[in-house]
Structures are given as structure tokens and as C-alpha cells.
Amino acid sequence: MNAVPPPPPTENSKFENSNGLTRRSFLKGAAASAAAPLFAHGLASMASAQSDPTLLTIAEAGRLIASRRLSPVELMDATLARIDRLQPIVGAFITVVPEAAREDALAAEREIMRGAYRGPLHGIPFGVKDTHYTQGVLTTASSPVLGDFYPEWDATVVARLKAAGSILVGKLNLPEWSFGGETPGTHNPWNLSRSPAGSSGGSGAAVASRQLAASTGGDTSGSIRGPSTANGVVGMMPTYGRVSRYGVVAISWSLDHVGPMTRTVEDNALMLRVMAGYDPNDLSTAKVPVPDYTRALTRTVRGLRIAIPNDSLIGRSNPEALAAFREAIGVIEGLGANVREIDMPPTFRFGDDAQRIIRISEAAAYHRPFLIADPAKYEPSPRVRRDVEAASLLTAPQYLRALQVRALWVRESRELMADLDALIIPGSTSPASFQTPFSLNGLPWLNVPIGFSETTGLPLGMGIVGAAFAEEVLYTIGQAYQQATDWHTRVPAL
Amino acid sequence: MSIPSDDDLRQMMRVLSEVVGIPLSAERIEVVLPEYKNLLQRVENLNQVEIPVEIESDLVFDLSRAQS
Numbered sequence: 001m002n003a004v005p006p007p008p009p010t011e012n013s014k015f016e017n018s019n020g021l022t023r024r025s026f027l028k029g030a031a032a033s034a035a036a037p038l039f040a041h042g043l044a045s046m047a048s049a050q051s052d053p054t055l056l057t058i059a060e061a062g063r064l065i066a067s068r069r070l071s072p073v074e075l076m077d078a079t080l081a082r083i084d085r086l087q088p089i090v091g092a093f094i095t096v097v098p099e100a101a102r103e104d105a106l107a108a109e110r111e112i113m114r115g116a117y118r119g120p121l122h123g124i125p126f127g128v129k130d131t132h133y134t135q136g137v138l139t140t141a142s143s144p145v146l147g148d149f150y151p152e153w154d155a156t157v158v159a160r161l162k163a164a165g166s167i168l169v170g171k172l173n174l175p176e177w178s179f180g181g182e183t184p185g186t187h188n189p190w191n192l193s194r195s196p197a198g199s200s201g202g203s204g205a206a207v208a209s210r211q212l213a214a215s216t217g218g219d220t221s222g223s224i225r226g227p228s229t230a231n232g233v234v235g236m237m238p239t240y241g242r243v244s245r246y247g248v249v250a251i252s253w254s255l256d257h258v259g260p261m262t263r264t265v266e267d268n269a270l271m272l273r274v275m276a277g278y279d280p281n282d283l284s285t286a287k288v289p290v291p292d293y294t295r296a297l298t299r300t301v302r303g304l305r306i307a308i309p310n311d312s313l314i315g316r317s318n319p320e321a322l323a324a325f326r327e328a329i330g331v332i333e334g335l336g337a338n339v340r341e342i343d344m345p346p347t348f349r350f351g352d353d354a355q356r357i358i359r360i361s362e363a364a365a366y367h368r369p370f371l372i373a374d375p376a377k378y379e380p381s382p383r384v385r386r387d388v389e390a391a392s393l394l395t396a397p398q399y400l401r402a403l404q405v406r407a408l409w410v411r412e413s414r415e416l417m418a419d420l421d422a423l424i425i426p427g428s429t430s431p432a433s434f435q436t437p438f439s440l441n442g443l444p445w446l447n448v449p450i451g452f453s454e455t456t457g458l459p460l461g462m463g464i465v466g467a468a469f470a471e472e473v474l475y476t477i478g479q480a481y482q483q484a485t486d487w488h489t490r491v492p493a494l
Numbered sequence: 495m496s497i498p499s500d501d502d503l504r505q506m507m508r509v510l511s512e513v514v515g516i517p518l519s520a521e522r523i524e525v526v527l528p529e530y531k532n533l534l535q536r537v538e539n540l541n542q543v544e545i546p547v548e549i550e551s552d553l554v555f556d557l558s559r560a561q562s
Contacts, residue, residue: 239557240557241557254552286557350539350540353536353537353539353540356536357533357536357537360533368515368516371516372515372516382525386525386526386529387529389511389516389518389522389526390529390530390532390533391533392514392516393506393507393510393511393514393530394533394537398537400551401537401540401541402537402540403552403553404549404550404551404552405540405543405545407549407550407551407552408543408546408549410552410557411549442557468557469557
């Protein structure tokens with residue numbers, strides 16, 4: 001990991017502003033104006049939160065910071081201490097920037113003290129997958145091809161999170177170039193002998209192990225959804241075009257999605273609200289207004305029309321995963337949703353083939369200059385070079401055929417979702433695989449944890465899929481489920 | 495359409511790779527051949543899809559068009 005060892009936390013640091021206020025008075029001063037209960041879910045007591053603020057969700061920490069019961073500096077100190085302790089065990093990070101993070105936390109504290117509060121993410125530490133450009137901070141995509149690349153500007157999502165007051169802590173691990181469903185060097189916090197999946201494995205592991213409450217991932221073939229399931233976190237692959245890809249190292253321009261990975265649905269909604277929106281630097285982004293996703297958290301699921309795949313599609317899934325899925329569906333039905341089984345439209349079974357041709361053709365175009373310049377740098381990951389070289393031999397009509405199949409699948413998907421509010425799918429399925437067809441059609445998919453395997457100790461998940469730009473409905477369903485269950489409150493023993 | 499024999503594919507790959515500007519050595523062709531065959535099989539699968547003539551390639555993948 002690239003990092004300067006952090007100095008000891010400054011518990012008694014004497015921060016004073018021009019009015020003679022110390023950090024202690026920053027906190028005490030707000031106590032007099034304490035408002036409603038601090039923790040909506042009752043997840044932790046004030047005592048344990050103050051002793052370990054890394055256990056707080058974004059929403060909880062945000063409320064404490066807003067009411068000046070928690071200083072961004074204290075939160076950052078605790079975060080960096082936890083990262084320092086767990087990095088040798090979990091290996092989630094490629095780069096940590098402790099000094100800059102502490103400076104930014106101090107700046108956030110000063111801003112809040114003078115009344116310049118930016119919102120629920122102000123003072124919240126965050127990390128990003130190391131595909132995201134971060135100004136002045138090493139960006140590797142986990143490949144030697146990029147060399148010592150220090151971007152001169154932030155990716156749009158990074159800039160937006162910073163503008164909301166969040167504080168960058170570090171860059172999260174991934175397989176080389178985001179190729180693959182594993183994350184070498186990172187361990188699953190729930191079972192350290194197991195993988196956190198990929199390619200956003202560092203992001204998922206960091207959130208699951210409470211090193212961060214806020215992280216981002218990228219998904220082309222399941223790279224937010226898979227690690228979200230494997231690490232028991234909430235991951236959103238938003239509608240294609242909902243979140244800017246500008247400044248994010250690409251696999252495939254028309255299939256890449258960037259989205260938040262968090263512990264709770266509420267936190268995810270808070271992050272997406274900041275990250276989403278049209279970006280003139282990314283013409284694939286949609287000029288569709290960004291709603292306040294947190295408003296969806298209080299809506300009812302009663303009467304929602306929900307479908308699940310029929311047994312011919314998922315009946316051979318892992319028995320534990322299937323049992324947990326059926327139990328989760330039972331919870332949602334019990335809350336008043338109407339659930340029925342459906343089959344998939346005819347083009348569904350060609351989705352994986354079309355996604356593969358499109359993905360690897362676009363990747364080949366992206367990698368072409370690097371491959372020509374120095375193919376030897378691809379040696380650490382021979383699969384990437386092999387796949388890109390093979391795709392370089394495909395013809396334009398072959399690629400366009402795949403695009404035609406996608407267009408047909410998008411039309412069928414739109415018709416499928418026309419009389420549904422959501423389609424809910426197990427986190428991993430057999431015989432049919434849903435991940436690539438559902439990145440191909442660009443529809444939003446929210447992963448929510450639904451239990452744990454008794455065999456492996458690993459989390460289990462479900463995916464809630466909606467119509468294009470219908471992320472609100474997914475948050476409504478996910479929030480209702482989390483309020484009725486407590487899987488998301490479990491903490492790995494590390 | 496059946497996928498050409500391995501020998502025919504090797505020859506195709508040698509020529510094609512020169513044309514696209516990423517020339518493959520005989521050694522690289524052996525490494526890449528299985529994946530190239532995999533991709534051709536997938537292309538062949540897609541050729542079986544009945545696509546209505548009005549379905550255009552989504553050259554600009556923009557779901558927001560459905561919103562307007």
C-alpha cells in the first residue's frame with residue numbers, strides 16, 4: 001500500500017478558532033440544542049458511538065456532525081486508526097492519504113463551526129475504487145501500465161462528493177483494469193480466507209469492515225453487485241447515464257456504471273443524491289432531474305408490483321442463497337407488496353453473449369494505445385492482454401450486431417418493467433445468470449444483504465431491479481426491508 | 495456458419511492482426527486463439543437472434559431518450 005504511516009490520533013489537540021472555541025466546546029455547545037433521537041435505527045448507543053464513531057452510518061454520523069456532537073476530526077482520527085489496524089488484515093486499500101484527510105477534516109470542522117454546513121455528507125470520510133481520478137493522488141487501476149499516474153483533476157463523482165463536504169481517505173483495491181470477479185490482495189472481512197469478489201472488492205471490504213461508511217464502485221459485468229453480495233453491503237448500480245463516468249478508467253464506455261457502496265440503504269440514497277446528475281464532460285449522462293432519494297425511504301411498499309424469476313431460471317441456485325432469498329421475499333410480501341413469478345423475455349438468453357462482444361470490443365479500443373506502446377507491461381495480468389488482443393480482431397459488423405441485440409433487449413426490458421415496480425433477483429443465480437444481461441440493458445440494480453451462509457459465513461444478497469431512472473422505488477423497497485430486518489447491522493469480528 | 499478450423503483461424507489472425515496494427519507472433523496467436531474462438535462462437539450465437547428490421551444498433555446508448 002502506498003501510504004505514509006499516520007501520526008497518533010490527536011485526542012487532546014487544541015483546535016481553537018478565533019472565538020476561542022476548542023474541539024471540546026464544539027461538541028458541548030451542541031448538546032444544549034440537542035434535538036430528536038440521534039439514531040433512527042437504534043443501532044448503537046451514544047456511548048458506543050462516541051467510543052468508536054467508525055460504527056456509525058453516514059446518516060448517523062451526519063446527524064451528529066450537524067448537531068456538533070461529533071467532530072469531523074474525531075471521526076477522521078478514528079477512521080484512520082481503524083484503517084491502520086485493519087489494512088494488514090483486510091488489504092482493502094491501495095493508497096491512503098492520512099495527512100490530507102486530517103487537514104480536510106480540520107477544514108470541515110472550521111466550516112461547520114462558522115455555520116457553513118454543506119449537508120449530510122459534510123465531514124464524512126469516503127474512499128473510491130482506484131479507477132477514479134483523484135487530483136494529486138496516485139491512480140493505478142491496479143496496473144503497472146498507468147505507471148506513476150497522478151491525475152491533475154478529480155473524476156466528476158469525486159469532485160461532487162468533495163463539494164458535498166466528504167473527505168477523501170484513500171483509493172480502494174481492484175483487479176488489474178477491473179477485469180475479473182476477484183480482487184487479489186484483499187480478503188473478505190466475514191471470512192478472511194475468502195475473496196471479497198470483484199472488481200470493486202476493495203470498496204466492498206472497506207465498507208463491510210467499518211473502515212469506511214462511504215465508498216464508490218464501478219460495474220460493467222457485476223462489479224458493484226457481486227462484491228456487495230459477497231461483503232454484505234448495499235451497492236447501487238444506477239441506471240446507465242445516471243452517474244458520470246468522466247475521470248473513471250474505463251472497461252467499456254457503453255456498459256460502465258459508477259455507483260455508491262454503503263452499509264445501509266439510507267446511506268446509499270444520501271450518496272447517490274450527490275453523485276448523480278448530468279455532466280457536460282460525459283455525454284452519456286442523462287438530462288433527467290435528480291430527485292431527493294431520501295424521500296423514497298419513507299414510502300410504503302404496500303401495493304407495489306414485484307416480480308421474481310421463476311424456478312426454471314433460479315431453481316439450481318445455491319440452496320442457502322435461494323432459501324434466504326425466498327425468506328426475504330416473504331418479508332417484502334408481508335409488508336404488503338404483491339409478488340408474482342415471471343419468465344424472462346426471449347432475448348434475455350443472448351444477453352451474456354451481446355454484453356461480452358460489446359464489452360471486450362470497447363475495451364480493445366481503449367487499450368489499443370497502451371498495447372501498442374508497451375505490451376510487456378500487461379504481463380502481470382495476461383488475461384487482459386489476451387482478451388483485448390482477441391477482441392481487436394472482431395469486425396465492425398460483429399460489434400454492431402451485438403448492439404442490435406442490445407437494442408432489442410432494451411425494448412423487451414422496457415416492456416417487462418412497464419407493468420412492474422421492481423424485479424427482485426437472488427444475489428447469485430443458477431442456471432440463468434442475470435448480471436451481464438442487466439448491465440447490458442442499463443437498468444438500475446440495488447443489492448441489499450439478506451443473511452449469511454451457515455457453511456461459509458459469507459453474506460447473501462438480493463438484487464432489486466427497476467425501470468430506467470427509477471432508483472427511488474428500489475430505495476423504498478430496500479429501506480422497508482432493512483427496517484424489518486437487521487442483517488445490515490452485523491459487524492465482522494476483526 | 496461454422497467457425498473455421500484452427501489452422502484457418504491462425505492464418506486469419508496473423509493477417510488480421512497486421513491489418514489492425516497489433517501484430518501477433520505465432521506464440522501470441524496460440525495464447526489468443528482460444529479466446530478468439532470463444533468470441534466467434536458468441537458472435538455466431540447472436541447471428542441466430544431474429545432481429546426486426548427496424549431495430550437499429552444503439553450507437554448512442556442513451557436510456558433518457560425513453561424519458562423525452
